Amino acid sequence: MQEYRFSEIESKWQHYWDEHGTFRAENGSKKPKFYALVEFPYPSGHGMHVGHIKAYSSLEVVSRKRRLQGYNVLFPIGFDAYGLPTENTAIKTGVHPRQVTDENIKKFTSQLKRVGFSFDWSRVVDTTEEDYYKWTQWIFLQMFEHGLVFRDKTSVNYCPSCKVVLSNEDSQGGKCDVCHSEIVQKEKEVWYLRITEYADRLLQGLETVDYLPNIKLQQQNWIGKSTGAFVNFKIAEQDEELRIYTTRPDTLYGVTFMVMAPEHPMIEKYRAQIANMDALDAYRAECAKKTEFERTQLVKDKTGVRIEGLTAINPLTGKQIPIYVADYVMMGYGTGAIMAVPAHDTRDYEFAKKFGIDIIEVIKGGDISKEAYTGDGEMVNSGELNGITNKKDAIEKVLKVLAAKGCGEAGVQYKMKDWAFNRQRYWGEPIPLVHCPHCGIVAVPYEELPLRLPPVENYEPGTDGESPLAKVESFVKCKCPKCGGDARRETDTMPQWAGSSWYFLRYCDPHNPDALASMDALKYWLPVDWYNGGMEHVTRHMIYSRFWHKFLYDIGAVPTDEPYAKRTAQGLILGSDGEKMSKSKGNVVDPNDVVDQYGADVLRLYVLFMGDYEKAAPWSDSSVKGCKRFVDRIWALQDMVIDGDSYRPAVQTVMHKTIRKVTEDIESLKFNTAIAQMMTLVNELYATGGINKAELRTLLILLYPFAPHITSEIFEQQGFGILSDAQWVEYDPALCVESEVEIVVQLCGKIKAKIMIPQGADEAKAVEIAMADPKVQEALAGKTVRKQIYVQNKLLNFVAN
């Protein structure tokens, strides 16, 4: 046997697959289709991370297996290449982001190829290429035409370091997602996509798809649907109504004050009529200074100021109620104002205690002198609601009363907000809209797409939150497509999430010049059968892309309502210190190093063998060696090959068991146990002193999805042909069990003996054999068996005393 020179063998097979187009997916093939999708990478300058390898390895294994099972598999890859790090490199070095991107993509491509992933390289997409972002802009314009794009001046999340407006999703926890600086609030005109219009459908759609339960749950929480009521409170001093949203209309009799958000428009409207406007202005200025983080996290104490000159009237009791301004009420949720029921809401309770406001109990069951009671109970002090004992009935009743008086109705609210859809950055898709002094906002005509990024001298954004594009007169100045007069282009670009919201559609038909993809191709491939990626993308990327997809479905551009039939997520690879890998900690593992030292097959095996695929696991250099040893033992099997075209009796059971376990475990992401079973098989083969041709052939096929290079090489050398053309192997369930099995004999649940009985023996037979065993006889001596439990092929338990 020759030496195992993995780098030669691996590059030989990578070239073979490339030249033969082994992994090309065929549109419209008669074979059953399987569309496996992994999250395309952002091509950063640092190259790939072992985390990428783990993320792609699962569906890589599934894809290779499915091809051997006769499927037409689409397993594509691409690059989500717009984004800040590339632009920041450009700012630092002056190199054009296009060039930076191209270099990074080249680097990623070579790394991916070295690992031997079976991607269809003829379908690569790059979100920054003209014939791709043309269609991103096209979708945006379709949304614009359908009223899903709007402009609004609101307080936005602004990162002072990146000088950019961020969506809520990009500024979770009050920190910028990219540079982790504190986010501040800033008034700005921004573009929004009306994703809230799809909130209910995004929620309902979850019932029709096969996502892991925790993924569904996170999406549900993100959408955050609540049901309740809108109630209008008349203002005593003015001909005006204050509209509020509440989930507890049943507590309406317990309202003792109202609260408006500091930004509530009614404050400005009645500026002249409010007696203490100075105090209010001072308070509001203080709130505006606070970052979102301070406002929601640090401040435990309730603050606020009463509005003097405006009083609300409880629509049910006619009682006058004071109104406060307080920053514990947010303008962005509900109506920006609430009715406060301190007896039954913990926040209102704190506020009332601090400001000495009345607390009126309307639900019995708690002790409101100590804390708010949020549970269920009998209604009291509540007029017509008195005596009702459950929340549901009380709400039903109060809604009827409100409807009769015309001052309120049932309603739903979502936590999810509309999607702030622009960045003041260069390296993104230009927003194809024009500001015309006569016609207003006008869409760039479809024929003019793509609207290209112009060259700029300086990629640095303006300090006032303006895009670098604003400085390019030749880009900004244009003619209005409607009236032909002088107009100005929108200079903001789209956020990074735009291109990734539809990339899986382009894969189906990546070179189509006339549509984002042909309907035929989409009908053939959609939905994506299995999508794997990180947990960090299940609320943002996945909700955005589901939203776009549903919109495209509504306008007839795609054939399915939901894009992804199934979604799973891999766990992180931690550094060997158990911490998250990061450059600053110096615990990052470069996949190239592993490939250099041990080969791609070892890397692939290790990332799947290291633990539960869905859980985080620390990297261990020495454990990688275990996989290396396994691969070496596979290579060494070539010296032990004997003739034989069927499994030898001594290993027949373990062969069938292994086929079954590997076949099943791959489908349920249990790669670690699939590999363990193959190791067990190899150990047993070594113990028999050899392996015959039939056994070797089967073993190579089972191992091929994990370690395709070494298995392809041995397969060829043994004269079995080209492994990627082979068929997956079958098992016989009847042969997965030995003819004799060991069972445990227990006395009252304690193990007393182990006996061999024929496989599938009935209870009488098992008892007969057990009774003949001296240890069993000893254990049962002098005892009366009152009951016996027999589990076939497992155990026999005597209950005796």
Add this chain to the structure above:
RNA sequence: GCUGCUGUGGCGAAAUUGGCAGACGCAAGAGACUUAAAAUCUCUCGGUGGAUACACCGUACCGGUUCAAGUCCGGUCAGCAGCACCA
């Protein structure tokens, strides 16, 4: 604070979903081969006692259900993740 998940050897983990706890791998120890080391091969490897057979204990902690609990139920503690004044 709310929601969800997880707690098993020195380490990464298995356990057909209530039926032999610790498969497989790493690390460690002993032996073989070697001038030697590496590599490879063989054996040991949860704890306590015992020379061995073996016995007892053991899946975060306390309690319960059951012939039988890592698995189910109730409570406690710890860790992780997501959301976070959502009215």
